[in-house]
Amino acid sequence: MLDRLQIVKQRFDEVSDLIIQPDVIADQKRWVALNKEYKDLKALADKRDEYVNILGNIAEAKEIIADGSDPEMTDMAKLQLDEASSRLPELEEEIKFMLIPKDPEDAKNVMVEIRAGTGGDEASIFAGDLYRMYTKYCEGRGWRTSVVDMNEGTAGGFKEVIFEVTGEDVYGTLKFEAGVHRVQRVPQTETQGRVHTSAATVMVLPEAEEFDVQIDMNDVRIDYFCSSGPGGQSVNTTKSAVRLTHIPTGLVAQCQDEKSQHKNKDKALTVLRSRLYEMELAKKQEEDAAKRSSQVSSGDRSAKIRTYNYPQGRVTDHRINMNIYDLPNFMNGDIQKMIDEIQLVNNTEKLKEASEVF
Known part of the structure; x- marks a missing residue:
């Protein structure tokens, strides 16, 4: 040593x-x-x-x-x-x-994508709750958040929301939030008081720099369209929103948050670059996972990682079998304790792997 x-x-x-x-x-x-x-x-x-x-x-x-x-x-x-x-x-x-060598991705900023899953309007409302939870948490950490694109739900919340988070060691902190989040509660529209189960998917993509991913713009189709939703007089009149389609992979990224077409194109390109980068990163993570049976996944978007049980006021992380009985504060952004425990489990696994070096 x-x-x-x-x-x-x-x-x-x-x-x-x-x-x-x-x-x-x-x-x-x-x-x-x-x-x-x-x-x-x-x-x-x-x-x-x-x-x-x-x-x-x-x-x-x-x-x-x-x-x-x-x-x-x-x-x-x-x-x-x-x-x-x-x-x-x-x-x-x-x-x-x-x-233990640090993951070089950990210092990167991220794109967080939250999508409503099964559960209809209630899933969209839950996606909005998760968005609020993460933005509150980021605010407490002194990180800056910026909406890239959103598709609002018919009864509130979001069918999809994409936002950028910039700060120190953002990806290293948030990467384990990726996966399926499930909520159990009585929806506002439920007249007989029955508990429903809904879900939302969270993706956390490390923001790729130009030197990380080279995109040939000849492979990208660019479409311009009118923005939808709130945003001022130019909404629905000016084609400022931008949609980029990466033809070789079929990946699509769009942005309509800015009034400027140029700024929307830059943001959409950042999202597209991050998604392409995440595809390569996911391959590497699968290879790493094959080498060890890690219970903490940092990218499997199909894995059910957490349940938010409102009747019992409980949050359960299924990867580490941890329960927190403080749901209101958790949903208000007080999630550091859970993140710390997940990182501790992950670091312990890394330490076991590296033990033969010492």
């Missing part, structure tokens, strides 16, 4: 020197990337310093105890040895977690 930590220390020192160089500061993109790397490496470098210090304390204490010439120093050394020895295993586990 010390050898790996020494490599981290060398890179940390290198990055520390680079970020103060005038030519690096002038290159804003490179400077931002190096600052993020500096932040990640500093946490590990600090742990490395603590680890080296504890190993030194253990060696020193053992020497004093072995000498035994000064009873008072020997007693102090025994206390120091006990304290350092009890901290060492805990610190080693912390370092192992930190040394």
